[in-house]
Amino acid sequence: MGRTPCCDKANVKRGPWSPEEDAKLKHYIQKHGTGGNWISLPQKAGLKRCGKSCRLRWLNYLRPDIKHGDFSEDEDRIIYHLFTTIGSRWSVIATQLPGRTDNDIKNYWNTKLKKKLIGTNNVSSQNTTPHGLLSHFLQISSTNSSSSSSSSPSSYSDHSNFPSFPNPNGTFSTLLDTISFSSTLLNPTNLISTNNNTSQDQTFIVNPNQVQNNYDVKSNHGLLVFGRDQASCSSSDAEYGSGGGIGVEDEKKRMSFVKQFHDHEMWMEASPLMDYGLEEIKQLITSSSCSNVFLDG
DNA sequence: AATACACTCAACCGCCTGCAT
DNA sequence: TATGCAGGCGGTTGAGTGTAT
Numbered sequence: 001m002g003r004t005p006c007c008d009k010a011n012v013k014r015g016p017w018s019p020e021e022d023a024k025l026k027h028y029i030q031k032h033g034t035g036g037n038w039i040s041l042p043q044k045a046g047l048k049r050c051g052k053s054c055r056l057r058w059l060n061y062l063r064p065d066i067k068h069g070d071f072s073e074d075e076d077r078i079i080y081h082l083f084t085t086i087g088s089r090w091s092v093i094a095t096q097l098p099g100r101t102d103n104d105i106k107n108y109w110n111t112k113l114k115k116k117l118i119g120t121n122n123v124s125s126q127n128t129t130p131h132g133l134l135s136h137f138l139q140i141s142s143t144n145s146s147s148s149s150s151s152s153p154s155s156y157s158d159h160s161n162f163p164s165f166p167n168p169n170g171t172f173s174t175l176l177d178t179i180s181f182s183s184t185l186l187n188p189t190n191l192i193s194t195n196n197n198t199s200q201d202q203t204f205i206v207n208p209n210q211v212q213n214n215y216d217v218k219s220n221h222g223l224l225v226f227g228r229d230q231a232s233c234s235s236s237d238a239e240y241g242s243g244g245g246i247g248v249e250d251e252k253k254r255m256s257f258v259k260q261f262h263d264h265e266m267w268m269e270a271s272p273l274m275d276y277g278l279e280e281i282k283q284l285i286t287s288s289s290c291s292n293v294f295l296d297g
Numbered sequence: 298a299a300t301a302c303a304c305t306c307a308a309c310c311g312c313c314t315g316c317a318t
Numbered sequence: 319t320a321t322g323c324a325g326g327c328g329g330t331t332g333a334g335t336g337t338a339t
Contacts, residue, residue, distance in 0.1 A: 016307070016333085039324065055325080056308070091327060106328075107306050304336075313327080318320100 013048045017057055021047060025054055026062050034058075060101045067099030071108055079105060079113060 013021075028045035035041065038051035047054065060066075071079075075097055082093045088109075090102035097105065 014309080052325080053308075060307075088328065102327080103307075111305060302338075309331075317323085
């Protein structure tokens with residue numbers, strides 16, 4: 001049954017890699033490749049390391065296409081966007097940043113980016129979870145909407161009313177940009193929490209897994225949903241294997257969720273990134289009676 | 298100059314899933 | 319079908335380095 005053990009953990013070296021070990025590993029992989037078997041690689045390469053350690057060293061440090069150095073403003077923005085929608089799925093985020101590893105991005109987020117965010121937009125240090133961040137920005141949206149226009153949610157037609165993510169240079173990208181960008185990776189199982197008691201002037205994100213049991217679509221006219229009947233399946237999902245994608249039961253719940261919004265004419269059959277530009281979306285929101293927007297990729 | 302504290306990031310740990318046996 | 323390893327993941331740790339006092 002099963003396979004042979006990976007390595008004798010008592011007889012492998014641990015801790016920081018020496019330049020000699022790096023050279024051995026790099027030379028071996030460049031000459032022979034990984035061979036699809038990390039466990040046997042250290043022995044073949046003449047290293048007293050665990051295969052897992054070799055894999056990590058190669059992927060996070062020695063690979064020739066690794067990008068070292070500071071993150072750019074664009075990279076910052078992408079990380080913000082993805083973290084607020086898919087959470088701490090660093091490997092998925094890394095697929096959107098060529099040359100960056102999941103470990104790099106994770107470290108960067110934990111040590112720098114999160115602090116940068118806390119220092120702006122009044123985000124509290126307790127609020128940097130994906131849910132917390134997105135809720136925070138949506139709350140800003142709600143506040144701006146009600147304060148700048150007491151009678152109508154059409155204040156959304158003013159682009160400046162969308163909540164913003166800070167950029168290092170002081171400019172801002174809008175939440176609308178953010179959601180449009182993120183919708184290609186959105187998956188119903190990742191969506192944020194439900195607020196069942198939503199009134200017109202509240203903003204919220206719906207989790208379709210909860211919708212079926214206790215969410216009354218009809219009484220929540222403040223929501224406009226963009227999306228497609230069929231759930232998307234991103235390349236990241238495929239790469240992520242069973243960790244991504246959407247299961248049969250999840251899809252059933254999602255379709256129930258979609259149907260409810262169809263029934264109440266709150267569903268816009270489109271993928272905003274593909275079918276609508278920002279101006280068109282703004283017009284749709286303005287002409288509808290909805291004050292909140294949800295995009296389902 | 299010495300010490301304490303803060304920060305960074307490479308590496309490890311434990312868990313989960315898929316696949317070989 | 320059951321079992322257990324390999325690969326891959328996110329969370330955490332701690333040594334090394336930088337900065338403040």
